[in-house]
Structure formats: C-alpha cells, structure tokens
Amino acid sequence: MGNTKITFIGAGNMAASLIGGLCKQGVHAHNINASDPGEAQLEKLKSTYAIHIFTDNQLAVKGADIIVLAVKPQIMRQVCEQLAVAVTDQQLVISIAAGITSDSLIRWLGVHTIIRCMPNTPALIQQGVSGLYATKAVSTQQRKQAEQLLSAVGLAVWLENEQLIDAVTAVSGSGPAYFFLLIEAMTEAGIKLGLPADIAAQLAQYTAQGASNMACQSTLDAAQLRQQVTSPNGTTDAAIRAFQQGGFNQLVETALRSAASRSQELAQQLSE
Ligand SMILES: NC(=O)c1ccc[n+]([C@@H]2O[C@H](COP(=O)([O-])OP(=O)(O)OC[C@H]3O[C@@H](n4cnc5c(N)ncnc54)[C@H](OP(=O)(O)O)[C@@H]3O)[C@@H](O)[C@H]2O)c1
Secondary structure (H helix, E strand, O other): OOOOOEEEEOOOHHHHHHHHHHHHOOOOHHHEEEEOOOHHHHHHHHHHHOOEEEOOHHHHOOOOOEEEEOOOHHHHHHHHHHHOOOOOOOOEEEEOOOOOOHHHHHHHHOOOOEEEEEOOHHHHHOOEEEEEEEOOOOOHHHHHHHHHHHHOOEEEEEOOOOOHHHHHHHHHHOHHHHHHHHHHHHHHHHHHOOOOHHHHHHHHHHHHHHHHHHHHHOOOOHHHHHHHOOOOOOHHHHHHHHHHHOOHHHHHHHHHHHHHHHHHHHHHHHHO
16 A cells, blocks of 8 residues: 555454554554543554554644544544544545444545445454445545555455445344354254264364355355255255254345344434
C-alpha cells in the first residue's frame, strides 16, 4: 500500500486484526495510527507493532489517507459527529460497523468518500471474508486501497448495491456461527454413536476445515464435490437423504432470510 497513511478509530478486536494483517503484508507501522479511549489496548498495539497511538480521534485522523471506523455501531453517530470537523472529502472513510448505512455516515461526517464493509470473525485469524460497497465519490485508486486493506484479513468481494450488505451479513457475517452449530451437532451425534467427546469434536472440526479447504481450492462447485463422495446407496448417501428428508436446504434458506431481515431492521434502527 506504499506510503498510504491509515488511521483506525477504535482499537478493539477487528482493528487489531487488521493492523496485524497489514504489518504482516509489509505495511510500515509508521503509516498506521490507532485511536481509542482504552490506553491499555493502545499500549499493547504499540508494543506489538510500533504503530502511532492516540486518545484523541480528531488528532489521529490528521494527514490520514484512509480512516477505518472500527467502533461499535451504537456509538458510531457520536464518534462521526465529533470527527466531522476533522475529516475531508480527500480522505477515504471505511466503516466496518454492522448496520450503519453510507447515507448515515455521509450525514454524520459531512464527507462523501465512504466504503461500507461487512467482515466476519475469522478475520481475527486472517481468514475472514468481507463484502464491500463504495459510494460514487470513491475513486478507483481508493477502491483498490480498500481492497488491499481488507485483503490483509482474508478475501474481499465488491457489491454494486448497498442493500446486498444484508445478504452478506446473512451468508458470511453471521455464517461462522452456522458452521459452529454444525460442528456442535456433529460432535454430539458422534458422542451418541460411542466416540469419546474430545475425539468426536476433533473429527467434526477437522472435517469442517478439510471440506472447506477442498471447496475453496477445487474447480468443482460444492454440489459436484458432494456428488463425487456420495456413492449410490453408500453411507454418505444415507446421511444426505436423511438431511434432505428433514428439509435441510429449505431450513438453511429460512435461517438466512431471518438473518437478512434482522440485519435490515437493525440498520433502520441505527440510522434513525
Ligand atoms: N468482531 C467481528 O467479527 C466483527 C464482524 C463484523 C463487523 N464487526 C464490526 O466491527 C466493529 C468493531 O468490532 P470489534 O469486535 O473490534 O469491537 P471492540 O473490540 O469492542 O472494539 C471497539 C473499540 O472501540 C473503542 N471505542 C469506544 N468508544 C470510542 C471512541 N469514542 N473513539 C474511539 N474508540 C472508541 C472501544 O473501547 P472500549 O472497549 O473502551 O469501549 C473498543 O476498544 C463493530 O462496529 C462491529 O459491528 C465486527
């Protein structure tokens, strides 16, 4: 990212992961600022990465090319309104907060160069996936910089329509919990089939990891990979039939629709 100067407002879990990812990618620590009221949090980041730390948000954004808003959605309005005097349209603002629309950010900050981003928790181990939406005022170069920044913690994909952020929230934002649920259920079933609890858990966890890596690396899609390992009348076939008879696909669709509509509701509440 060359000499791009990046300021993080809020130095919690997500900011720490992004800073860690950026430093790993070779971004110089002297180009990174973080601002947060929690001094212990800041000191930890400073001693780990040697970045610049601030407790004053307005000072922290001075001279920054990119400002990453990484505070909780509930305090975003207050943080933005306080930053409004210090931020300009030459700076790119990336918000990773769930549910805060670009219109609200434009209104609260008074700048138009906004990117909204929905990451997920595996970003904490640099294996996340983020959906990004850019307003019209964002330049091609700024889009590239945002993509590089989010790529530090995993895959970044662009959305042409901001409303699709609700679908991203339903699929990948909340998605890790669905896989945890499946791992939990498979572990419990394994125990009922007689396996020791720790072995059942390891089998479920590593199977999820292996299957996911195969799906990501293969040129075949998930349905083709499933068909490849499902011989007619075999053991996998018996299990898949049981899932399908229980309405598995329909259930997943209903669950994701519920998440998307809750995301929409929360966005409306937070934008008021
Ligand atoms: N964690 C995830 O996987 C995930 C996924 C998708 C989206 N997000 C979004 O990412 C954002 C950050 O999440 P997080 O998990 O990193 O939260 P977090 O760990 O609570 O970090 C937020 C940080 O902001 C600090 N803060 C509070 N008031 C501030 C202010 N006025 N100015 C500057 N900093 C302030 C907090 O300090 P105190 O603790 O002292 O209040 C805290 O250190 C949220 O909006 C969340 O919706 C997170």
